[in-house]
Amino acid sequence: xxxxxPPARALDAPSFSASRFRAEREADWIAFDLLxxxxxxKGAKALTSDxxxxxxxxxxxxxxxxxxxxATSLDKALLDHLEALSIRGYFLVYGVRETRWSxxxxxxxxxxxxxxRSVWKETIIISLIILLGAITSYSLVASNPEWYYNxxxxxxAGGRDPRATKEFLQSTLGHGKAAGEGESGLHVFATYLFxxxxxxxxxxxxxxxxxxxxxxxxxxxQGIGLGAMMAVFTGKGLGFDFGGWLxxxxxxxxxxxxxxxxxxLRIGAAVVFPGARSRLQAASHAGRTAGKVMIGVIxxxxxxxxxxxxxxxxxxxxxxxxxxxxxxxxxxxxxYYLPRREDVT
Amino acid sequence: xNATAAQANAKSRAARAKKVRQFITPEGVDLELKIASSGLRxxxxxxxxxxxxxxxxxxxxxxxxxxxxxQSDITIVVWMLGAxxxxxxxxxGFELGSRAATPGKRLMGIRVVARDGxxxxxxxxxxxxxxxxxxxxxPLMMVGVGAAEDAVSGWTMxxxxxxxLTLSLFLxxxxxxxxxxxxxxxxxxxxxxxxxxxxxxxxxxxxxxxxFSEAELSxxxxxxxxxxxxxxxxxxxxxxxEVADTIRAKIGRAIAEEDDVFLLxxxxxxxxxxxxxxxxxxxxxxxxxxx
Numbered sequence: 001x002x003x004x005x006p007p008a009r010a011l012d013a014p015s016f017s018a019s020r021f022r023a024e025r026e027a028d029w030i031a032f033d034l035l036x037x038x039x040x041x042k043g044a045k046a047l048t049s050d051x052x053x054x055x056x057x058x059x060x061x062x063x064x065x066x067x068x069x070x071a072t073s074l075d076k077a078l079l080d081h082l083e084a085l086s087i088r089g090y091f092l093v094y095g096v097r098e099t100r101w102s103x104x105x106x107x108x109x110x111x112x113x114x115x116x117r118s119v120w121k122e123t124i125i126i127s128l129i130i131l132l133g134a135i136t137s138y139s140l141v142a143s144n145p146e147w148y149y150n151x152x153x154x155x156x157a158g159g160r161d162p163r164a165t166k167e168f169l170q171s172t173l174g175h176g177k178a179a180g181e182g183e184s185g186l187h188v189f190a191t192y193l194f195x196x197x198x199x200x201x202x203x204x205x206x207x208x209x210x211x212x213x214x215x216x217x218x219x220x221x222q223g224i225g226l227g228a229m230m231a232v233f234t235g236k237g238l239g240f241d242f243g244g245w246l247x248x249x250x251x252x253x254x255x256x257x258x259x260x261x262x263x264x265l266r267i268g269a270a271v272v273f274p275g276a277r278s279r280l281q282a283a284s285h286a287g288r289t290a291g292k293v294m295i296g297v298i299x300x301x302x303x304x305x306x307x308x309x310x311x312x313x314x315x316x317x318x319x320x321x322x323x324x325x326x327x328x329x330x331x332x333x334x335x336y337y338l339p340r341r342e343d344v345t
Numbered sequence: 346x347n348a349t350a351a352q353a354n355a356k357s358r359a360a361r362a363k364k365v366r367q368f369i370t371p372e373g374v375d376l377e378l379k380i381a382s383s384g385l386r387x388x389x390x391x392x393x394x395x396x397x398x399x400x401x402x403x404x405x406x407x408x409x410x411x412x413x414x415x416q417s418d419i420t421i422v423v424w425m426l427g428a429x430x431x432x433x434x435x436x437x438g439f440e441l442g443s444r445a446a447t448p449g450k451r452l453m454g455i456r457v458v459a460r461d462g463x464x465x466x467x468x469x470x471x472x473x474x475x476x477x478x479x480x481x482x483x484p485l486m487m488v489g490v491g492a493a494e495d496a497v498s499g500w501t502m503x504x505x506x507x508x509x510l511t512l513s514l515f516l517x518x519x520x521x522x523x524x525x526x527x528x529x530x531x532x533x534x535x536x537x538x539x540x541x542x543x544x545x546x547x548x549x550x551x552x553x554x555x556x557f558s559e560a561e562l563s564x565x566x567x568x569x570x571x572x573x574x575x576x577x578x579x580x581x582x583x584x585x586x587e588v589a590d591t592i593r594a595k596i597g598r599a600i601a602e603e604d605d606v607f608l609l610x611x612x613x614x615x616x617x618x619x620x621x622x623x624x625x626x627x628x629x630x631x632x633x634x635x636x
Contacts, residue, residue: 017617017620018547018616018620019545019547019548022545023545023548026542029542030542033542039443040443040444043443060372063370063372063374064374066374067374071623072620072623072624073620074567074570074571074616074619074620074623075545075547075574075616076571076574076575077540077542077543077574077578078542078543078545080540081540081541081542081543083376083377083540084537084538084539084540085540086374086376087376087378087535087537088537088539090370090376091445091456091458092443094370094371094462094464095443095445095464095465103467107467111468115468187418187419187422188418188421188422188425190422191421191422191425191426192425194426194429195425195426195428195429198429198433199478202433202475202478202479203478203479205475206475206476206478206479207479209476209525209528209529267529280460280528280531281531283528283529283531284460284528284529284530284531284532285531286529287469287472287473287528287529287530287531288466288468288469288472288530288531289468290472290529291467291468291469291470291471291472291475291530292468292471294471294472294475295467295468295471298433
């Protein structure tokens with residue numbers, strides 16, 4: 001308790017003085033500061049069990065000091081120090097995380113598929129939008145090939161337009177002479193595809209907050225390009241081969257594209273229809289789910305890049321391409337949508 | 346004149362209070378987090394961008410050197426992947442660390458915090474930083490698209506840039522200085538400076554050299570006390586002379602002792618007086634408030 005005060009002069013410090021308070025508690029603060037620094041630099045593993053036991057005690061002592069100091073002391077330096085120390089301590093003590101390994105394990109086993117499952121409505125909507133885009137441009141180009149030039153840019157088409165010969169089109173699918181050339185550049189190509197597609201997906205996700213409208217437009221546009229190409233190849237009787245060329249990586253890539261759009265749409269929908277929660281709460285809740293989906297999307301696109309860069313260039317048999325594409329699709333669907341035990345608990 | 350000065354003081358106090366957000370720990374203590382200003386945020390971003398460019402440049406040099414030495418194009422792959430990872434995960438990686446701050450943020454003394462007081466999870470950090478991609482590059486893209494296509498008139502381009510800038514500068518338009526990404530991830534950026542524990546100047550032996558009367562001590566409040574503390578801690582002789590002269594003039598004392606002895610005595614006794622009042626529930630904010 002408060003020690004007995006010496007007889008005070010008229011203007012002397014009161015028996016409870018801020019200086020005495022500080023002298024009594026200072027050792028705790030210094031110990032807490034040192035412990036926090038160690039924790040920040042080396043992680044929880046570096047602490048001995050004694051230090052771990054000390055941590056919450058020192059944290060509470062510091063918080064209580066802060067409360068007392070606020071009520072009794074006018075020493076700005078002391079108040080600022082205690083405040084900063086308490087904030088630092090709070091986030092380290094309450095922000096205790098799992099080990100990195102268990103976090104990764106939980107993400108792959110549970111969090112990722114659960115997040116994807118929870119945006120199933122948005123996924124269906126975005127898939128339909130892509131499909132709608134593809135059907136629109138397919139029917140337009142099939143009835144009048146001139147439309148093609150409106151849908152697919154010159155640089156993207158690379159000569160694959162309605163004027164091209166069947167032989168040329170076939171060669172672009174990896175069935176002609178062109179198949180063998182430039183095998184050394186495959187990994188560069190795959191990497192380029194991965195980084196490019198990732199950025200498009202991130203954009204389509206990030207645009208979601210504008211009520212999801214730009215996201216849907218972007219996905220519709222993706223479908224448009226697809227349908228137009230399809231129409232050109234089908235017109236030359238290469239529809240089946242083109243399907244295989246697309247299918248081997250497309251199931252993964254388009255799935256990822258649909259998921260990134262779905263993540264964006266989820267945020268947009270949360271902002272427009274927050275339900276019982278406040279708009280801010282709804283947005284942040286949706287943002288967390290969408291964030292998980294997006295980590296998965298980037299991983300999927302990495303796979304798609306590998307399949308497109310290596311798989312498609314090295315495997316030229318159409319049936320095999322269909323087989324691999326179907327297998328990948330089944331794998332993703334099974335991984336995401338098969339119910340698992342954690343769902344119950 | 347006094348009235349306006351008092352108003353100005355009250356105003357600056359109110360402005361400071363506006364930045365403080367209640368943040369109550371499970372122990373029931375309000376940590377009073379302070380929202381980081383937009384200037385600090387921009388400074389942190391600038392530092393990070395410079396560091397990223399620098400890292401990218403060094404990385405490119407190394408890769409170029411290895412590429413020439415080995416004559417293999419695998420280095421292009423490594424370079425492309427490395428650049429992508431660096432760009433996308435620089436912010437994510439650092440903010441997932443125990444200090445929840447990129448090097449730029451650390452330098453500015455700020456950190457990311459979950460708004461609900463919970464822990465900062467990976468999905469939160471990813472969400473807030475993927476949006477950054479849009480905020481940073483959409484205005485640039487608008488300019489790029491406008492410049493590339495002659496069909497787009499200057500006015501259309503300007504409208505596009507302005508539209509995207511409102512997204513990028515979203516944090517200027519709300520009280521909590523939230524970026525679009527903060528809004529969606531449910532985070533805040535708050536002050537997290539480290540403050541060294543300075544020596545307790547009130548226990549100094551020199552503090553009892555002279556005694557002041559109650560009337561002499563009653564002219565100042567907490568604001569002045571803490572300004573005096575700042576001057577004493579900075580140990581700047583000229584500032585101390587100026588402050589000492591002001592106080593002497595105010596309380597009507599002749600110059601008789603050294604400035605630092607005078608100030609320290611005055612500080613100590615003023616602090617003791619104000620703290621005693623504080624214990625009795627009377628908090629006198631500044632000299633304009635009633636005693």
